[in-house]
Amino acid sequence: MLINSDHRRWAVSTAVFAAAATGVYAYHIADSARPPSGGSALGLTFGIVGTGFMIAAGLLSLRKRRRTWRVGSAQAWMQAHIWLSVMAVPCIWFHSSLALGGTLTTLLMALFYVVIVSGLIGLLLQQWVPAAMARQVPLETVHSQIPNVRVQLATDAYETVAAIAGEVTEAVDERAWLEAEKEQVKHWKRDRLRPREAPAAKPTSRAGELKKLYLEEIRPYLLGGRGTTAPELGDFTRAAPDEWSTGLGRLRDLCEEARQLAVQERLHSILHGWLWLHAPVSIALFALVLFHIFFALRYTGF
Amino acid sequence: MARSSKDLAKRLQFRHAPRGDVFRRYYPWAVLVAVAVAIGSWFFASTLLGPRQYMPRPVSSVHATFSDRCENCHDSFQVVQDARCLQCHAVRVHSEHEDHTPRCSSCHIEHREDRPLTQVASGACVDCHGELVSRRPGGAAIAANIGSFADHPELSPRREGATDPTRLRFNHKLHLTSAEISKPLECANCHQPKEDGRYMTTAAFERYASRAGEEASVWPAGGDEVGEDKNENIGAPPRMIYCRKCHTQNVTRRTKREGEDEERELPSPFSEIEAPHTQPQAIHVSLVHDVLALGVERAKTIFESDQVRLPGRVPRLAVDSESDTWAEFQDLWVGAIEAALYQPLRAAPAGASLYGNNKNCFLCHEQGDAAGNPAAVSIATTAIPSRWIPHGEFAHRAHEKMKCAECHGDLKQSADTADVNLPRREVCEKCHRADAGRSAGAECVLCHQYHDTSKDPLKRRALQKEVAIEVLTGEMPSD
Numbered sequence: 001m002l003i004n005s006d007h008r009r010w011a012v013s014t015a016v017f018a019a020a021a022t023g024v025y026a027y028h029i030a031d032s033a034r035p036p037s038g039g040s041a042l043g044l045t046f047g048i049v050g051t052g053f054m055i056a057a058g059l060l061s062l063r064k065r066r067r068t069w070r071v072g073s074a075q076a077w078m079q080a081h082i083w084l085s086v087m088a089v090p091c092i093w094f095h096s097s098l099a100l101g102g103t104l105t106t107l108l109m110a111l112f113y114v115v116i117v118s119g120l121i122g123l124l125l126q127q128w129v130p131a132a133m134a135r136q137v138p139l140e141t142v143h144s145q146i147p148n149v150r151v152q153l154a155t156d157a158y159e160t161v162a163a164i165a166g167e168v169t170e171a172v173d174e175r176a177w178l179e180a181e182k183e184q185v186k187h188w189k190r191d192r193l194r195p196r197e198a199p200a201a202k203p204t205s206r207a208g209e210l211k212k213l214y215l216e217e218i219r220p221y222l223l224g225g226r227g228t229t230a231p232e233l234g235d236f237t238r239a240a241p242d243e244w245s246t247g248l249g250r251l252r253d254l255c256e257e258a259r260q261l262a263v264q265e266r267l268h269s270i271l272h273g274w275l276w277l278h279a280p281v282s283i284a285l286f287a288l289v290l291f292h293i294f295f296a297l298r299y300t301g302f
Numbered sequence: 303m304a305r306s307s308k309d310l311a312k313r314l315q316f317r318h319a320p321r322g323d324v325f326r327r328y329y330p331w332a333v334l335v336a337v338a339v340a341i342g343s344w345f346f347a348s349t350l351l352g353p354r355q356y357m358p359r360p361v362s363s364v365h366a367t368f369s370d371r372c373e374n375c376h377d378s379f380q381v382v383q384d385a386r387c388l389q390c391h392a393v394r395v396h397s398e399h400e401d402h403t404p405r406c407s408s409c410h411i412e413h414r415e416d417r418p419l420t421q422v423a424s425g426a427c428v429d430c431h432g433e434l435v436s437r438r439p440g441g442a443a444i445a446a447n448i449g450s451f452a453d454h455p456e457l458s459p460r461r462e463g464a465t466d467p468t469r470l471r472f473n474h475k476l477h478l479t480s481a482e483i484s485k486p487l488e489c490a491n492c493h494q495p496k497e498d499g500r501y502m503t504t505a506a507f508e509r510y511a512s513r514a515g516e517e518a519s520v521w522p523a524g525g526d527e528v529g530e531d532k533n534e535n536i537g538a539p540p541r542m543i544y545c546r547k548c549h550t551q552n553v554t555r556r557t558k559r560e561g562e563d564e565e566r567e568l569p570s571p572f573s574e575i576e577a578p579h580t581q582p583q584a585i586h587v588s589l590v591h592d593v594l595a596l597g598v599e600r601a602k603t604i605f606e607s608d609q610v611r612l613p614g615r616v617p618r619l620a621v622d623s624e625s626d627t628w629a630e631f632q633d634l635w636v637g638a639i640e641a642a643l644y645q646p647l648r649a650a651p652a653g654a655s656l657y658g659n660n661k662n663c664f665l666c667h668e669q670g671d672a673a674g675n676p677a678a679v680s681i682a683t684t685a686i687p688s689r690w691i692p693h694g695e696f697a698h699r700a701h702e703k704m705k706c707a708e709c710h711g712d713l714k715q716s717a718d719t720a721d722v723n724l725p726r727r728e729v730c731e732k733c734h735r736a737d738a739g740r741s742a743g744a745e746c747v748l749c750h751q752y753h754d755t756s757k758d759p760l761k762r763r764a765l766q767k768e769v770a771i772e773v774l775t776g777e778m779p780s781d
Binding site: 037038099101102103104105107111145272275278279281283284286287288291295296297298299300301 | 332352
């Protein structure tokens with residue numbers, strides 16, 4: 001979610017709330033000279049309000065699971081998630097009187113900071129990574145479809161190589177995918193699909209070089225994705241026969257697309273990796289908050 | 303490489319519901335692990351620390367012995383009940399007129415390791431005394447709006463019209479500055495801190511003194527000479543100088559005995575008899591003893607002398623040619639001494655002190671009520687207050703680095719006993735400021751006690767209950 005002018009109201013409200021909370025807390029300290037504890041009237045108020053903000057922010061996960069709910073737009077929910085979490089910070093600070101307290105409350109505060117900081121990191125990443133992806137991955141695809149796209153890239157590469165150098169018996173999977181595709185065409189009557197080129201019946205004497213390049217570099221790269229280096233086709237292309245130029249150009253395009261898919265995967269990991277910390281720890285935080293409420297009421301009463 | 307979005311879209315296959323990404327697939331497991339780790343941590347802490355893991359801060363040192371037994375103070379799901387505190391602590395009611403009695407825990411806040419429980423914030427007091435509501439008929443007897451020390455009324459002994467109730471004639475100015483004294487006294491010559499360091503002793507007539515209503519006490523050893531500091535310890539305070547050093551009870555004044563028209567001095571050795579510093583009745587007994595003893599001594603001298611005695615006749619007592627019997631002798635000389643002792647106060651000549659003309663009891667003492675018997679002598683009870691501020695406590699020990707004159711600056715100008723020589727509140731406020739960073743503190747509890755009562759810490763300690771430590775710690779006593 002981009003932080004833009006749409007967040008102005010939320011930002012102003014958060015700033016006003018934080019200032020008011022700070023003012024109330026400072027006034028209480030100056031007036032009563034007794035340190036407000038978490039169990040005092042003021043401390044409890046801050047605690048309840050802060051927990052309420054955290055619960056409200058956590059409802060975003062429910063909203064995401066029920067995308068058809070007509071309870072505000074997803075964008076509105078995300079804005080609420082961000083800014084309510086920010087508002088919870090001063091509430092929890094003042095509830096704790098800026099102290100860590102005992103073991104349980106120290107653990108709670110640690111989890112709280114992990115959740116808040118990871119959320120802020122995620123928010124920052126969301127300002128930068130999508131724009132980077134748009135620049136670096138013009139051929140971006142749906143992330144969950146990347147494996148399918150890789151299969152298709154490999155199939156297209158096999159088709160191209162086979163059309164120049166003949167059948168490549170080692171590419172068993174690609175041949176199976178081509179057969180499966182034929183079946184799909186029959187089933188779905190996809191008469192608009194471009195027909196596949198047939199493998200060359202009489203490959204040239206240099207076909208073995210192309211096959212070797214395909215099997216050792218191009219194929220692993222197209223299928224392996226991350227961890228493999230993009231094959232260098234420049235020298236081979238210059239040394240290849242002219243009639244291969246079209247096919248080699250196509251192979252180059254396929255490798256470029258695979259490279260972009262790898263970049264997309266990497267950026268996707270960066271953009272979503274913080275969630276591994278943020279989401280589970282927030283659930284753990286809620287679980288311990290219940291413990292905290294129970295034992296706090298047990299020892300301080302209602 | 304021109305490739306349309308349609309070409310790209312053709313690559314997407316939605317025949318099957320796509321597998322969610324890694325995060326979606328393993329998120330529930332991650333949540334499970336996180337919650338398990340969190341609860342596991344709590345469980346581990348419970349095993350290791352027990353209920354102490356819920357303590358916001360360690361308890362104060364006085365409760366540290368049983369800090370792991372929360373049940374000593376806490377009842378489940380209840381605020382700390384006063385009954386728990388009263389199991390060990392006996393307290394008295396603050397005031398029978400108070401509008402409500404706050405809970406113990408509202409003022410004495412535990413789990414603040416670095417602050418003692420007795421350090422109650424002034425806000426707790428101001429909650430009531432800021433706008434005092436009293437059930438006393440006629441309203442509160444004290445100021446009703448005290449929000450801080452700045453709002454505190456003047457100390458009661460220094461309010462307008464207040465005087466020293468002491469029935470004793472004493473001139474501080476004379477004793478501290480006069481040339482009549484070879485070396486003027488210092489405050490510490492008469493006033494020394496008591497053992498508890500709170501209040502000062504008042505001047506004592508002599509070292510072994512007894513006051514009405516108090517047990518006899520032994521005062522510190524006094525200096526041998528007036529104004530001379532015989533204390534050999536460097537930096538030690540001056541020794542006590544007792545009144546008797548100058549104001550002896552030897553009566554050498556001219557006196558007029560019954561039946562005589564003129565005054566004459568008491569002859570020796572009667573003028574050397576020193577009356578004790580006590581009540582007239584006891585003085586009389588002592589004088590009778592001393593006079594008779596003196597007479598017997600003189601008679602013995604005569605008996606053992608070389609004076610010729612006629613045989614068969616008891617020699618006439620040459621002790622006193624005017625007395626025929628021991629009873630007459632006693633009455634004569636005891637009466638003469640008492641007459642000298644109890645002569646009324648005479649005015650002093652201009653520019654001179656009273657001491658020159660009055661060296662007897664009424665130089666200092668006032669005459670009391672003779673209970674309808676005009677012939678009896680009565681010395682008024684001096685009624686020197688031992689405490690001047692009935693509702694506050696003061697510790698001189700906390701101020702021992704200060705000079706006396708910094709607070710009691712008016713003392714050297716005080717010539718009248720009725721002067722109250724306590725400092726005004728504004729003097730205290732020089733250091734005890736409510737709103738200054740360098741204040742010596744202006745909390746109410748510095749001077750005032752909520753739980754009264756007698757304002758005597760020894761009596762408060764005597765109220766404390768004895769609680770076996772095993773009851774608190776839950777350990778079985780070792781036999």
